[in-house]
Structure formats: structure tokens, C-alpha cells
Amino acid sequence: MVKKGIVLMNLGSPDSTEVKDVRRYLDEFLMDKRVIDTPLLWRALLVKGIIVPFRAPGSAKAYKSIWTKEGSPLIVISKQQQQALQEQVEEPVAIAMRYGNPAPWDAFDELMQKAPGLEEVVLVPMYPHYAMSSYETAVEYAKKVHKNRKYPFKLSIVPPFYKDPRYIDALSESIRPYLTEDYDHIVFSYHGIPERHVEKTDPTGKHCLKNAECCNVGNPAHAFCYRHQILETTKLVAEKLNIPKEKYSHSFQSRLGRDEWLKPYTAVRLAEMPKEGIKKLLVVCPAFVADCLETLEEMAEEGKEIFLHAGGESFTLIPCMNEQPKWIGALKELVQDAK
Numbered sequence: 001m002v003k004k005g006i007v008l009m010n011l012g013s014p015d016s017t018e019v020k021d022v023r024r025y026l027d028e029f030l031m032d033k034r035v036i037d038t039p040l041l042w043r044a045l046l047v048k049g050i051i052v053p054f055r056a057p058g059s060a061k062a063y064k065s066i067w068t069k070e071g072s073p074l075i076v077i078s079k080q081q082q083q084a085l086q087e088q089v090e091e092p093v094a095i096a097m098r099y100g101n102p103a104p105w106d107a108f109d110e111l112m113q114k115a116p117g118l119e120e121v122v123l124v125p126m127y128p129h130y131a132m133s134s135y136e137t138a139v140e141y142a143k144k145v146h147k148n149r150k151y152p153f154k155l156s157i158v159p160p161f162y163k164d165p166r167y168i169d170a171l172s173e174s175i176r177p178y179l180t181e182d183y184d185h186i187v188f189s190y191h192g193i194p195e196r197h198v199e200k201t202d203p204t205g206k207h208c209l210k211n212a213e214c215c216n217v218g219n220p221a222h223a224f225c226y227r228h229q230i231l232e233t234t235k236l237v238a239e240k241l242n243i244p245k246e247k248y249s250h251s252f253q254s255r256l257g258r259d260e261w262l263k264p265y266t267a268v269r270l271a272e273m274p275k276e277g278i279k280k281l282l283v284v285c286p287a288f289v290a291d292c293l294e295t296l297e298e299m300a301e302e303g304k305e306i307f308l309h310a311g312g313e314s315f316t317l318i319p320c321m322n323e324q325p326k327w328i329g330a331l332k333e334l335v336q337d338a339k
């Protein structure tokens with residue numbers, strides 16, 4: 001009898017592209033204290049009074065431009081990843097989202113039904129890097145649901161896999177075919193976060209962002225440092241693919257609000273690069289293991305337009321790993337290692 005189950009947990013999407021559904025999704029997302037980390041009253045005022053009413057119609061339009069017959073790309077691809085992994089393992093696999101549907105309890109209930117007597121569920125937060133607004137909130141929420149609803153099984157969690165050779169290999173192989181093209185530069189564009197979040201998750205309270213080199217000097221804070229982790233991923237992939245130092249760089253996309261976020265900003269770099277002689281650009285987004293609004297709309301549409309408008313000649317966005325066999329194989333092994 002199978003005693004174990006697997007949950008792949010990603011961020012989530014609105015139920016439809018209607019403004020009311022996008023509003024509800026943004027409200028749940030941005031009211032999360034690990035995403036907008038201001039005191040509750042101020043957060044409620046900001047989110048419900050300003051951000052959501054002003055942002056929802058624009059976000060709904062952006063979602064419309066990428067929506068498929070089957071629904072949101074992030075959810076559709078998550079289901080494809082679930083099926084692909086299911087073909088490789090005998091334990092039942094379910095998906096859950098941090099915001100919207102399916103919720104973690106939907107996934108846990110599904111697994112309980114498929115495997116009566118379930119003893120352990122392995123949760124895979126589908127984020128390679130630690131950030132309080134992605135990995136941490138997914139894990140804390142899943143733990144809360146697990147505890148409050150008194151599920152009888154043990155919950156094991158896959159740690160951030162930003163330097164795991166199996167993730168690095170799968171990511172590198174997804175990039176390799178594009179390097180045979182004639183290109184001037186490859187940008188590793190990661191989802192940005194406010195600088196304050198990096199400082200907040202520093203358990204030493206005195207390392208992260210305290211000097212320009214902090215992420216390159218060994219420190220226990222790196223287990224929680226998003227910036228250190230994305231620099232590691234970039235370096236390891238570049239080494240594996242023999243990309244010369246001058247031909248690659250990293251940057252951060254998707255900034256929201258006026259706070260200082262991790263820099264450089266992708267949108268700013270895309271506008272500067274053609275003036276520096278970079279005309280043929282490759283872009284990869286390693287913080288996402290499934291294509292989503294931030295890759296298909298923000299990068300493939302907006303980012304491309306910024307670069308071409310600034311004098312760039314070609315802009316190639318490398319797809320996320322989605323359900324590529326090498327990535328699914330890596331996922332299977334990450335699950336097997338979880339304790």
C-alpha cells in the first residue's frame with residue numbers, strides 16, 4: 001500500500017480574467033504579510049484602497065493576453081508537471097497554490113482519498129530560491145493548513161534547490177540549445193523583492209546588504225538570502241555552460257511600488273543594453289519553473305518591446321523548464337531526498 005503523497009505548490013492565478021476575479025486574487029496575494037510587510041491597518045489601506053482598485057483592470061488585461069482555452073498558463077503547466085511526475089512515481093501527486101485554487105487542503109484531501117492510510121506528504125515549494133514572499137509563505141501556509149485541519153500524515157518539505165546539481169543541470173540543458181544562436185548577451189532575470197525583505201530574513205541581522213560583497217562572503221545568512229542564492233544559480237549555470245563572464249548578467253523584474261528593490265532592475269537594463277552594443281539578447285527567468293504572467297507577458301511582451309524600442313535587434317526569451325523530462329527527473333529525486 002502506498003503511504004506517501006507529493007504536493008507541488010506554486011503561487012496561483014486568478015480563477016478567470018474577469019476584473020472581479022483578478023481583484024479577489026490580488027487582494028488575497030497582497031494582503032499576505034510576507035508579501036507586503038507593513039502593519040495590518042496600513043497594509044489593508046494600501047492594498048484595498050489603492051493597489052488593488054488601480055491595478056486589477058491592468059492585471060486583468062495582462063492575464064487576458066496570455067490566457068489559454070484551458071485557463072491560466074501557470075495552472076495549466078502545473079497540471080502538466082503533476083501528470084509528468086505521476087508517470088515517474090507510484091506515490092499520488094497533487095498540486096496546490098498559495099493563493100486561489102486549488103488550495104492546499106484540496107491537494108491534501110485528494111491525496112488522502114487516493115491513498116487511504118497516508119503517512120507522509122512531501123511538499124515541493126516550486127521556487128528554487130528562498131524569499132519570504134515565495135518559499136517561506138508557501139511553507140508556512142501549508143504547515144498551518146496541515147496543523148489546523150489535523151491531517152494525520154507527516155509533512156516533509158523540500159528545501160530551496162537553487163544550487164542543487166539536478167536543478168542546475170536541468171536548467172542548463174534548457175538553455176543550451178539557445179546558445180548555438182548568434183547572441184551578444186544572456187540575461188538571467190529573476191523576480192525582484194524589496195531590499196528590506198532580504199534584511200528581514202537575515203538571521204544574523206548584520207550580514208545581508210551590509211556591504212556590496214556580502215553575498216560572496218560565506219555566511220549562515222545565505223540559507224535565507226535570496227540575493228546570494230540567485231547569484232549562485234547564475235554562476236553555476238554560467239560555469240556549466242561555459243558562458244564567458246562578459247556575456248552574462250543578472251537583473252530583477254516585476255517591481256511593485258516605490259520601495260527600493262534588489263537591483264539592477266531588468267526593465268532599466270533592457271533599455272540600456274542596446275546603447276552598450278548588446279543587440280542580440282537571450283533572456284532566461286530561472287526563478288520560475290513554470291511559465292506564467294511574469295515570463296509570458298512581462299518579459300515576452302513588455303520586456304521585448306523595451307529592448308527593441310531602445311535599439312535592440314533580437315530578443316529571445318528561453319521558456320521555463322515546465323514539463324521538460326530532465327526537470328521532472330530532478331523533481332523526482334528532490335522528492336526522494338526530502339526528510
Ligand SMILES: C=CC1=C(C)c2cc3[nH]c(cc4nc(cc5[nH]c(cc1n2)c(C)c5CCC(=O)O)C(CCC(=O)O)=C4C)c(C)c3C=C
Pocket residue numbers: 011012013014026035036055059072074127131133134191192193194254256287288291292293294
Ligand atoms: C510586493 C509585491 C510582490 C512580491 C514581493 C513578489 C514576490 C514574488 N513573486 C513570485 C512569483 C510570481 N509572482 C507573480 C505575479 C505577481 N507578483 C506580484 C507582486 C509581488 N511578487 C503581483 C502583484 C503579481 C500579479 C500580477 C500583477 O498584477 O502583476 C507570478 C505570476 C502568477 C501568474 O498567475 O501567472 C509569479 C509566479 C516570486 C517567486 C517572488 C519572490 C521571489
Ligand SMILES: [Fe+2]
Pocket residue numbers: 191254
Ligand atoms: Fe510576484
Ligand SMILES: [Fe+2]
Pocket residue numbers: 207208209214215216225227228
Ligand atoms: Fe547576501
